[in-house]
Amino acid sequence: MTTLRETTMQDAIESGNSVLMEEQAALLRECRLAIDELIKKKPMIAGLICGSTTIGNLRASLYEYRPQGVFGVKK
Secondary structure (H helix, E strand, O other): OOOHHHHHHHHHHHHHHHHHHHHHHHHHHHHHHHHHHHHHHOHHHHHOEEOOEEHHHHHHHHHHOOOEOOOOOEO
């Protein structure tokens, strides 16, 4: 049996997750689009090293990522 407090806390977490996941998804779409456009205009840039990875590998990892909630729960 769940208490009102537990229900209210769960509702708050789910609400926060919804907003957070929508924001993450929007930012992820923008990043994916920007990298796609950059590589489309300059294909040779895919091999450019950025930090410890290449732009092409970064693009691939962005396409694998899915937004997560407050506690890292994937949906």
